[in-house]
Amino acid sequence: MAAYRIVFANEKGGSGKSTTAVHTAVALAARGRRVAAIDLDTRQRTLGRYLENRAALMKRDGVDLPLPVHETFDPAAGHSIESRMDALAADADILVIDTPGRDDDHVRVAISTADTLVTPINDSFVDLDLIGQVDPDSYKIRRPSFYAELVWDARKARGKRDGATVDWVVLRNRLQHLEARNMRRVAAALAELSKRVGFRVIPGLSERVVYRELFPKGLTLLDLGAIGQDAGMAHVAARGELRELIAGLQLPDPESGRARAA
Numbered sequence: 001m002a003a004y005r006i007v008f009a010n011e012k013g014g015s016g017k018s019t020t021a022v023h024t025a026v027a028l029a030a031r032g033r034r035v036a037a038i039d040l041d042t043r044q045r046t047l048g049r050y051l052e053n054r055a056a057l058m059k060r061d062g063v064d065l066p067l068p069v070h071e072t073f074d075p076a077a078g079h080s081i082e083s084r085m086d087a088l089a090a091d092a093d094i095l096v097i098d099t100p101g102r103d104d105d106h107v108r109v110a111i112s113t114a115d116t117l118v119t120p121i122n123d124s125f126v127d128l129d130l131i132g133q134v135d136p137d138s139y140k141i142r143r144p145s146f147y148a149e150l151v152w153d154a155r156k157a158r159g160k161r162d163g164a165t166v167d168w169v170v171l172r173n174r175l176q177h178l179e180a181r182n183m184r185r186v187a188a189a190l191a192e193l194s195k196r197v198g199f200r201v202i203p204g205l206s207e208r209v210v211y212r213e214l215f216p217k218g219l220t221l222l223d224l225g226a227i228g229q230d231a232g233m234a235h236v237a238a239r240g241e242l243r244e245l246i247a248g249l250q251l252p253d254p255e256s257g258r259a260r261a262a
């Protein structure tokens with residue numbers, strides 16, 4: 001049975017694709033799912049390097065951590081991305097696909113094979129502008145933007161090919177609870193847009209320095225206990241957020257095969 005595919009994509013860099021992709025992959029692996037991950041961002045290679053750092057730490061310190069099978073797509077190797085994604089999907093329950101923050105053919109191919117498409121946005125109208133344009137006075141949605149159209153096209157292509165639907169999830173990343181008014185406005189605009197364009201909104205990770213510090217060791221929040229670091233109250237709260245993020249994805253449960261949860 002082919003793996004369920006979760007694609008992290010947003011045409012904007014720095015919105016948290018790689019951070020949320022790694023945390024999702026590791027969280028699912030920690031639950032015993034067979035997870036594979038592929039990094040299509042052949043320039044920045046954040047997800048690939050993150051997981052390489054993780055493998056190196058496991059070896060160096062002799063710790064056993066959940067580690068997804070992973071590779072960074074190498075355009076020079078002469079394979080198509082379809083064939084690499086299929087190869088990884090063959091031996092996994094879930095394939096996590098991280099993409100570069102730009103529009104290119106690879107990203108479009110990846111989106112058109114997604115079962116779930118996750119678009120992280122920073123909680124600001126700058127990021128929201130890619131999906132929909134907002135009226136400056138009323139903060140109401142004027143019209144969907146080009147990224148919504150790109151996803152629309154990819155969904156249509158998918159429907160034509162195998163009749164399947166793409167569950168599009170907009171994930172609000174780097175939430176800053178001190179900015180309650182901004183959070184409410186963005187939430188209202190997203191709610192309106194979600195009905196027009198057809199996505200779901202789920203909460204992502206709060207703004208925390210720890211997410212920027214974990215990369216060199218390849219660690220996620222879930223690992224701090226395992227390597228003997230004090231978890232602390234902030235980390236307990238952050239792990240709760242990650243659990244909610246995974247729940248929000250509404251992945252099919254392992255027994256029911258590939259069909260999406262209702």
Ligand SMILES: Nc1ncnc2c1ncn2[C@@H]1O[C@H](COP(=O)(O)OP(=O)(O)O)[C@@H](O)[C@H]1O
Pocket residue numbers: 012013014015016017018019020046101173174175205206207208209210211212213
């Ligand atoms: N919730 C968060 N809190 C703090 N920093 C974050 C958070 N999510 C991402 N970052 C940081 O923001 C930057 C961009 O994130 P990244 O996941 O690389 O985005 P993308 O893959 O979309 O370009 C990185 O420095 C990352 O550590």
Ligand SMILES: [Mg+2]
Pocket residue numbers: 017018019041044046047099100101
């Ligand atoms: Mg990235």
